[in-house]
Amino acid sequence: MKNKMIFSEFFRNNGVVMGSLLMGLVGFWLIFLVILPQLSMLDFSFRFNLPPADVGGPKDVYTLSNYQHLLYGSDATHQTYNTVDLWVFVKTIVAAMAVTIFNIFLCYPLAYFLGQSKGSGFVRLLVVLLIIPYWINEILRAFALRIIFGDSGLLNEALMFLHLTREPIDFIRQDIALYAGLGYAYILLMLFPMYNVIESLDRNQIEAARDMGASWPRIHRRIVIPHAKPGIVSGATMVFMLSAGALAAPQILGGPSSLWFTQLVYQWFFNSLNWHQGAAYAIVLLVSTIIIVLTVMRIFKVNMGDIGK
Amino acid sequence: MGSGVAVDLENVWIRFGDFVAVREANVHINGGEFFSFLGPSGCGKTTILRAVSGFLEPSDGRVLIGGNDMAGIGPNKRPTALIFQNLALFPLMKIWENISFSMEVTGASARERRKRADELLDMIALEGQGDKLPSELSGGQKQRVAIARALCANPDVLLLDEPLSALDLKLRQHMRTELREIQQRVGITFIYITHDQGEALTMSDSVAVMKAGVIDQIDTGHNVYDNPATPFVASFVGENNVFRGKIKSISGEEAVIGTNRSGDLLARVTPTQVGKLGVGDDAMMFIRPEALELGSNSGNDKTTISANVVNEEFEGNSFSVFLEGDGGKLIKMAVPNVGQDHITGRGENLSLHYDVNNAVVMPAGELASE
Numbered sequence: 001m002k003n004k005m006i007f008s009e010f011f012r013n014n015g016v017v018m019g020s021l022l023m024g025l026v027g028f029w030l031i032f033l034v035i036l037p038q039l040s041m042l043d044f045s046f047r048f049n050l051p052p053a054d055v056g057g058p059k060d061v062y063t064l065s066n067y068q069h070l071l072y073g074s075d076a077t078h079q080t081y082n083t084v085d086l087w088v089f090v091k092t093i094v095a096a097m098a099v100t101i102f103n104i105f106l107c108y109p110l111a112y113f114l115g116q117s118k119g120s121g122f123v124r125l126l127v128v129l130l131i132i133p134y135w136i137n138e139i140l141r142a143f144a145l146r147i148i149f150g151d152s153g154l155l156n157e158a159l160m161f162l163h164l165t166r167e168p169i170d171f172i173r174q175d176i177a178l179y180a181g182l183g184y185a186y187i188l189l190m191l192f193p194m195y196n197v198i199e200s201l202d203r204n205q206i207e208a209a210r211d212m213g214a215s216w217p218r219i220h221r222r223i224v225i226p227h228a229k230p231g232i233v234s235g236a237t238m239v240f241m242l243s244a245g246a247l248a249a250p251q252i253l254g255g256p257s258s259l260w261f262t263q264l265v266y267q268w269f270f271n272s273l274n275w276h277q278g279a280a281y282a283i284v285l286l287v288s289t290i291i292i293v294l295t296v297m298r299i300f301k302v303n304m305g306d307i308g309k
Numbered sequence: 310m311g312s313g314v315a316v317d318l319e320n321v322w323i324r325f326g327d328f329v330a331v332r333e334a335n336v337h338i339n340g341g342e343f344f345s346f347l348g349p350s351g352c353g354k355t356t357i358l359r360a361v362s363g364f365l366e367p368s369d370g371r372v373l374i375g376g377n378d379m380a381g382i383g384p385n386k387r388p389t390a391l392i393f394q395n396l397a398l399f400p401l402m403k404i405w406e407n408i409s410f411s412m413e414v415t416g417a418s419a420r421e422r423r424k425r426a427d428e429l430l431d432m433i434a435l436e437g438q439g440d441k442l443p444s445e446l447s448g449g450q451k452q453r454v455a456i457a458r459a460l461c462a463n464p465d466v467l468l469l470d471e472p473l474s475a476l477d478l479k480l481r482q483h484m485r486t487e488l489r490e491i492q493q494r495v496g497i498t499f500i501y502i503t504h505d506q507g508e509a510l511t512m513s514d515s516v517a518v519m520k521a522g523v524i525d526q527i528d529t530g531h532n533v534y535d536n537p538a539t540p541f542v543a544s545f546v547g548e549n550n551v552f553r554g555k556i557k558s559i560s561g562e563e564a565v566i567g568t569n570r571s572g573d574l575l576a577r578v579t580p581t582q583v584g585k586l587g588v589g590d591d592a593m594m595f596i597r598p599e600a601l602e603l604g605s606n607s608g609n610d611k612t613t614i615s616a617n618v619v620n621e622e623f624e625g626n627s628f629s630v631f632l633e634g635d636g637g638k639l640i641k642m643a644v645p646n647v648g649q650d651h652i653t654g655r656g657e658n659l660s661l662h663y664d665v666n667n668a669v670v671m672p673a674g675e676l677a678s679e
Contacts, residue, residue, distance in 0.1 A: 204393045204394075204395055205397045205399060207384070208393060209410065210384050211362060211391045212385070212390070212410050212411035213385040213386070213411055213415065215385070218414060222410075222413075223399060226401045
């Protein structure tokens with residue numbers, strides 16, 4: 001009943017033609033670009049990888065084997081676990097969490113500074129300067145970072161010039177470049193939600209707390225962070241989801257022996273041409289990250305609605 | 310309860326770049342006094358409050374609280390508590406946590422804090438509401454919570470930055486009385502910032518009237534109203550009819566001013582300007598609307614103004630009669646509503662009489678703009 005009201009009001013406000021157009025576009029976007037591709041992936045993940053002739057035939061039945069492969073590998077007796085892929089999966093999730101936490105700590109002071117300095121021209125310039133690097137393609141940025149982190153790259157040259165190290169540090173093999181690249185790739189998605197909520201914090205509340213004798217750490221703990229929580233969680237959700245699902249940065253910046261879970265998915269699709277197996281891996285990653293995000297939101301008592309603000 | 314602590318501003322200047330927000334302020338506020346800074350917005354009164362609370366340092370001069378120089382002492386270390394214009398209650402904390410925040414800072418246990426918060430909630434007649442959130446309270450209740458929160462730390466000086474301006478009229482009048490009562494009960498020094506002369510006059514022991522960074526007059530509310538020191542004070546505090554002209558003669562504390570349009574009028578020289586006016590000086594004379602009386606010409610035409618009625622407005626407790634004197638001079642008169650239907654007809658010519666004690670004259674100067 002309530003939904004009907006929303007629709008009739010929507011049409012009254014926008015007119016029938018414009019209303020239908022808007023509805024149609026949103027519907028198209030949701031159904032054809034979001035829901036159907038996901039459903040087909042879901043369907044793929046529960047089917048055997050059959051030669052084209054057998055597709056639709058009696059052998060084409062639903063199966064859990066693609067998911068079982070992630071757990072047990074090719075071992076049909078399920079005696080041993082697929083430690084290689086599981087390890088990559090766990091590492092991806094943990095590393096994405098680490099990148100997210102790192103970004104929170106990096107962005108919070110910056111967002112506080114930007115948000116509380118009341119939109120002076122200088123601050124607006126700073127924000128533009130932060131955005132400009134993102135006009136460049138993600139892959140190019142990853143390559144740029146690879147050059148910076150390389151054996152004779154800017155960073156190693158600088159460190160050696162300052163005599164902080166004698167040999168170049170292998171940032172690539174030690175995955176430092178990868179984590180830096182992932183952190184950098186999505187940092188604005190952390191910064192802007194935080195900046196928005198902190199900007200909306202009434203400056204008087206900070207002064208009131210200060211007037212009552214609170215130290216700066218306490219002001220942040222009791223006033224600013226509780227206020228900024230929805231923004232922090234919203235930014236963290238995006239950074240975590242996108243880091244866990246990143247492909248370009250791990251491909252370009254990852255060490256030769258390190259694999260990101262998305263690279264496994266990629267290999268199933270394009271190297272092994274086993275879309276069904278790849279779809280199962282992708283679904284596992286998607287569902288796991290959603291569960292983690294919902295759990296974190298529950299722990300920090302944040303609602304979906306708060307994030308949307 | 311704490312005894313009052315004096316606050317002194319000694320030769321305080323506050324500049325923001327080239328802009329002078331406060332110019333040479335010298336103020337002595339007695340301990341336990343209810344002191345108001347009254348002035349239009351942008352006159353620097355909030356800047357003074359921020360200098361007392363420690364959110365900004367004066368460019369020159371000293372702020373003393375209880376005789377101690379406050380230079381270099383931050384807002385969290387001063388014995389002051391500030392109530393903000395928008396109250397700045399913490400929306401995510403419960404009422405009792407809001408009230409006892411200053412105790413949380415000093416590390417008091419939750420039980421102690423709750424106990425003190427409940428005591429203060431009793432005092433502001435909000436017992437049992439401690440577990441609500443600020444958004445669940447009405448405007449007047451939030452107001453009282455802000456007062457309780459400020460009093461929780463037992464400050465020596467309470468600073469109030471137009472805290473009543475967001476309330477509706479009835480509640481505002483009620484809160485005036487309540488604030489005054491609280492101040493008398495706790496006995497600490499209150500410094501109150503307002504642009505509302507009614508608030509300043511009803512609550513304060515002393516009022517400082519400010520204009521563009523300058524304090525024009527510091528006195529009791531009664532004196533500010535009856536004996537304004539400058540044309541600005543006379544025109545900003547309450548309503549006044551102003552007559553411009555030149556001094557014709559002075560005898561003692563009375564002067565005759567040759568007004569531009571209303572002839573020669575007799576007035577009392579405002580006390581702070583006695584001896585400073587000379588014959589021929591540009592002067593301004595002020596008569597309150599309620600000081601004008603109908604008709605009863607006492608025979609002295611130097612205290613009589615003749616004017617035609619233009620309009621009459623019914624204000625409830627009084628009638629406002631707008632008249633036009635010679636040369637189009639506009640005059641406002643207030644007549645108490647004591648049961649009459651109306652005062653007079655439009656266009657009627659009236660003789661307005663006043664007591665010389667109720668008219669003050671002073672050197673010409675800037676008026677408060679409407």
